[in-house]
Amino acid sequence: MSGHSKWSTIKRQKGTADVKRGQAFTKLANVITIAVKAGGSGDPGANPRLRTVLEEAKSLNMPKENIQRAIDRGLAPLRQGSAGLEEVTYEGFGPGKVAFYLEGITDNKLRTLQEIKNLFEKSGGSLGGSGSTAYMFEKLGEIKVKSSPRVEAGKKEKEEDMLALIDLGAEDVEDCLEDNIQKYLVYTEGNKIAEVSTKITQAGFEVESAEIIMKPNILQKIEDPETIKKVIEFIQKLEDNPDIQKVYTNFDIPE
Numbered sequence: 446m447s448g449h450s451k452w453s454t455i456k457r458q459k460g461t462a463d464v465k466r467g468q469a470f471t472k473l474a475n476v477i478t479i480a481v482k483a484g485g486s487g488d489p490g491a492n493p494r495l496r497t498v499l500e501e502a503k504s505l506n507m508p509k510e511n512i513q514r515a516i517d518r519g520l521a522p523l524r525q526g527s528a529g530l531e532e533v534t535y536e537g538f539g540p541g542k543v544a545f546y547l548e549g550i551t552d553n554k555l556r557t558l559q560e561i562k563n564l565f566e567k568s569g570g571s572l573g574g575s576g577s578t579a580y581m582f583e584k585l586g587e588i589k590v591k592s593s594p595r596v597e598a599g600k601k602e603k604e605e606d607m608l609a610l611i612d613l614g615a616e617d618v619e620d621c622l623e624d625n626i627q628k629y630l631v632y633t634e635g636n637k638i639a640e641v642s643t644k645i646t647q648a649g650f651e652v653e654s655a656e657i658i659m660k661p662n663i664l665q666k667i668e669d670p671e672t673i674k675k676v677i678e679f680i681q682k683l684e685d686n687p688d689i690q691k692v693y694t695n696f697d698i699p700e
Contacts, residue, residue: 477498481516533558
C-alpha cells in the first residue's frame with residue numbers, strides 16, 4: 446500500500462479525521478455542487494458522477510440537509526456563491542522528490558494557484574506544469590471493504606475473500622489491517638464503481654467508502670525518517686487549504 450491509501454491510513458492513526466470532519470463536509474459539498482452542475486441534474490440516477498460523490502458522502506455520514514443544500518446550489522448556478530466555482534488540478538514535486546497530484550475547487554483560481562505554489566516552495570519542492578506528474582497516476586475507482594464476517598484475518602480466508610472480490614468485478618485488490626480489522630481496497634474502472642460496490646454489498650461484504658482516486662503507478666521510495674516527516678507535514682498543509690479537495694502522492698514508506 447502506498448501514496449493515497451498509505452496516507453489515509455496514517456491520517457486515521459494520527460486521529461485527524463474526526464477533528465477535520467466539518468472541513469471535509471464543506472469540501473465535499475463543493476464537489477456535490479460541481480457534480481450537479483457538470484451533469485446537469487440533481488438526480489443521482491441520471492447523473493453517474495453525482496451518484497459516486499453521494500456514495501462518498503454516505504460513507505462519511507454527511508448530514509442529509511448538507512447534501513441537499515449542495516445539490517440545490519448546483520441546480521441554481523446563478524445564485525451567488527455557486528456560479529463562480531471551478532475545478533482545478535495542480536501537479537508538482539515535494540520533499541524527497543515525491544510526486545503530487547492535487548484536485549481542488551475554487552472561486553478564485555489566481556489566489557489558489559499562488560497559495561499552492563507558496564506551499565510547494567516552502568516545502569523545498571516545486572509546482573510543475575500540466576502533465577508533469579499525471580503520468581505517474583491512474584484514475585480508478587477505489588472501494589474500501591470490510592472482510593466478510595467469517596474471516597479471522599487468516600491467510601487462507603483472506604485469499605478466498607480477495608478471489609471473491611475479483612469475481613465480483615474488481616480489477617485489483619489490496620489487503621490491509623486497520624485497527625486490527627481486516628479490510629480490502631478494491632480497485633475498478635471509474636465508471637463501474639457503483640455497479641461493483643452494489644455487487645460487493647449483495648455478496649455480504651460491508652462497503653465503507655467508494656470514490657474515484659488517482660492511484661500511483663510509479664512509486665518514490667523514501668526511508669529517511671526526517672524526509673518522511675516532511676512529506677507527511679506537507680500533505681497536511683495541502684489538505685488544510687480550503688480549496689484543495691484531494692491530495693494524491695506516490696511515496697512508498699516502510700510499514
